[in-house]
Amino acid sequence: MKSIILSSLCLILINCSKSGPAQQEAKADLVDMISEDKVSANVPPPSSISEKLLSDEKSTTNSISEHQADTISRKVIKNGEMRIQVSDIKKAQNQVNDILKKNNAYIQKEDFQNTDMDENLNLVIRVPYKSFDILINSFSDGVGSVLSKNISSNDVTEEYTDISIKLANKKIYLEKYLDMLKRASTTKDMLEIQEKIRGLEDEIDVAEGRLRFIDDRVNYSTLNLSLYREKVRSSATSKIGFGSRFIDSFTEGWNSFVSFFLGVISLWPFFLIIPFMVFLWRKWKLRKRNK
Known part of the structure; x- marks a missing residue:
């Protein structure tokens, strides 16, 4: 009887020694999972809207830039x-x-x-x-x-490629902002997101307009x-007679004389001022001699 009891106790001890390390590993894995959950739960959310969008900016911008550079032909x-x-x-x-x-x-x-x-x-x-x-x-x-x-x-x-890449990136940002607007929970966040959407839409319109203008100038040259x-008349080539040319010359001379005469008349203030200045100068000179 004692031998049976002793053999049973030995089997129990052997089973406990085999299962011990497995249980310890399971407990260690459980502790690690709990610690990881705590760490991830304590990570603060992005402090601004731009930080939320910047998480995917590098990957999307690089892929778009390479794709646009490959597809745009020479302009x-x-x-x-x-x-x-x-x-x-x-x-x-x-x-x-x-x-x-x-x-x-x-x-x-x-x-x-x-x-x-x-x-x-x-x-x-x-x-x-x-x-x-x-x-x-x-x-x-x-x-x-x-x-x-x-x-x-x-x-x-180069200009066309640069505008195209920036335009594609702005459209991606616009989609992100529209998605964020659907999930906004406060009025402040909604107003801030709507303002950014409005600015992006204006920039997209300007970029698309510039691209349309460049395409038009490229497709249709000016x-x-x-x-x-x-209509200049000369004695060698003109078929008009001497009489007509004489009248034209006389008319041109008369017009030149009228232009000169009108120009002289336009100087009438000087004709009044100069004699008056000469009169004052002579009078001053005469007084100086008398003294």
């Missing part, structure tokens, strides 16, 4: 100025209109001036980027004599075209 704005001397303004204008139709271009602004010396037709033309060089060559060949031509290119890829016809 080049082309502009030009041309001055062409023609023999007939109306005929030249008709030729210009035909060339514009062939190249899908249009006139944005038109200004005509007619003086005694010459006629000037100034046109602001918008043409698709791919047809810009073709249009320039067409005007140079068949419209008239080119007096001046100036072509310039402006690469705005050409300032001036058609010029000289």
Whole structure:
């Protein structure tokens, strides 16, 4: 009987010694979990709205920047100025209109001036980027004599990329603020978030407007075209007779004389003041001699 009891006690002691380390490990894991929960519970929340948003800023900004830089193609704005001397303004204008139709271009602004010396037709033309060089060559060949031509290119890829990246980031911030507005619990937080949303929306509108402007200038180049016809008469080229030229010269001389006469009359205050000053000077000099 004693041997049975002793064997039973030995088995119990062996089982206790085997289960001891496992129970200690379980208790240690439980203590660690409780301590971690306490630490996480004691971490203070972000003190401002900007800190809540800055948590994901680095990852989102970097990914957007790389994506935008890879997808945006080169943006080049082309502009030009041309001055062409023609023999007939109306005929030249008709030729210009035909060339514009062939190249899908249009006139944005038109200004005509007619003086005694010459006629000037100034046109602001918008043409698709791919047809810009073709249009320039067409005007140079068949419209008239080119007096001046100036072509310039402006690469705005860097500006366009920078605005696009900032715009994408602002839209992400706007979505975050809208989500925060739904979860706001106090009036103060709601007003603060709404103010930030309003500012972001204004900045997004400005950025989108700038991008639209750049796209328009890139897709459609601008050409300032001036058609010029000289009306100066010369004895070698003019078909007008001697009598008409004599009358024109006499009229021009008379106009010059009238302009000179009117200019002299405009100086009448000096003609009154100068004699008066001379009179006072002589009178003062005479008194000085008498003394």
